[in-house]
Amino acid sequence: MFDLHQSMDSYNVSTEKKSLTALIADRISLFSSGLQHMLMAEGGFERIDVADTKRELLQYISAFTYDVVIIDTSLENSDGVELLRQIRIRKLDQKVLFIGDWKNELFLQQCLMIGIQGYVYKNISLKELYRAIKSISAGNEFFTREISSRVIKIAAKPGLIQSLVNDKLTERELEVLKRVTKQYSNIEIANDLNISLSMVKKYKASLLVKTKSKNSVGLALFAVKTGLLNPSV
Numbered sequence: 001m002f003d004l005h006q007s008m009d010s011y012n013v014s015t016e017k018k019s020l021t022a023l024i025a026d027r028i029s030l031f032s033s034g035l036q037h038m039l040m041a042e043g044g045f046e047r048i049d050v051a052d053t054k055r056e057l058l059q060y061i062s063a064f065t066y067d068v069v070i071i072d073t074s075l076e077n078s079d080g081v082e083l084l085r086q087i088r089i090r091k092l093d094q095k096v097l098f099i100g101d102w103k104n105e106l107f108l109q110q111c112l113m114i115g116i117q118g119y120v121y122k123n124i125s126l127k128e129l130y131r132a133i134k135s136i137s138a139g140n141e142f143f144t145r146e147i148s149s150r151v152i153k154i155a156a157k158p159g160l161i162q163s164l165v166n167d168k169l170t171e172r173e174l175e176v177l178k179r180v181t182k183q184y185s186n187i188e189i190a191n192d193l194n195i196s197l198s199m200v201k202k203y204k205a206s207l208l209v210k211t212k213s214k215n216s217v218g219l220a221l222f223a224v225k226t227g228l229l230n231p232s233v
Contacts, residue, residue: 019046020137021065025057026050026072026099035070038126039133054083062090067137068117073100073107081110088114089217095136099124108147109154114221118142169210176203181220 022045026032032050039045049064051057054076061069069087073080080098087094097118098111108119117136120129121144132142143151169177172193179189186204190197207213211222 018044020044020067020133021047022133023049023051023057023060023064023066023069025052025054025070025075027052027075027077028072031072035126035129039130042130044134054078054086057083058086058090061087061094065091066094068095068097068133070097070099070133073098073103073119081107081114084111084114084116085221088221092220097132097136097142099129102147105150105154108150112151112154119147120144121146169207173203173207173210176200177207177219177223180204180207180216181223183220 022039024032024035026035029050029052032052036048036050040048049060049066051060057069057071057075060066071080071083075083080103084096087096095117096115097120098116099120099122101121111119118132118141120132120142124132124144135142175193176189179192184192186197186200189195190200193200204216204219207219208215211219213219213222
């Protein structure tokens with residue numbers, strides 16, 4: 001477990017211009033509240049909220065925007081993957097830092113496909129955790145050394161899902177999918193691609209079958225978790 005008695009090098013108020021916002025979600029309230037107080041004491045944070053359940057976590061994410069969300073990998077005994085998908089539905093670009101014990105390679109691979117910015121163990125020092133939060137909030141990634149080596153190994157392997165997508169989807173379907181991730185309506189897609197509304201519906205129906213998605217949200221999540229499309233582009 002995280003050592004709540006572990007101290008930073010100093011607790012002087014940060015002189016950095018940008019104050020950060022964060023959300024800590026952990027199944028042990030003593031951990032999350034203790035971490036909240038120590039990070040606030042360090043300075044540089046405008047606001048840090050805490051959540052003890054998945055429901056509270058998702059409510060906070062729906063209501064507020066955070067620079068970083070720190071989540072226990074075993075929150076309410078969750079595997080974390082489905083929770084991460086729920087977060088992406090609510091805030092597609094939310095930066096997420098998982099904190100907890102090592103699970104397995106499949107868990108890490110799924111999280112990387114859906115999109116996490118960091119993964120650290122709970123025995124990390126407070127100083128290192130603070131560095132991880134600052135790094136992720138600045139748009140970087142942060143993994144503990146042991147997990148980082150696994151991330152590199154996974155990245156070095158050709159993605160099976162990616163190759164299947166490239167083989168299955170046509171160029172026009174990719175164009176439609178790109179606009180779905182940007183939340184275009186069917187009419188907007190038709191106008192943008194200069195095709196009929198019926199053709200848009202046909203392409204979307206084909207995409208739903210090929211990606212095994214149930215709706216447009218599922219298509220957007222599929223595009224993000226496979227790394228196929230970046231919704232911000």
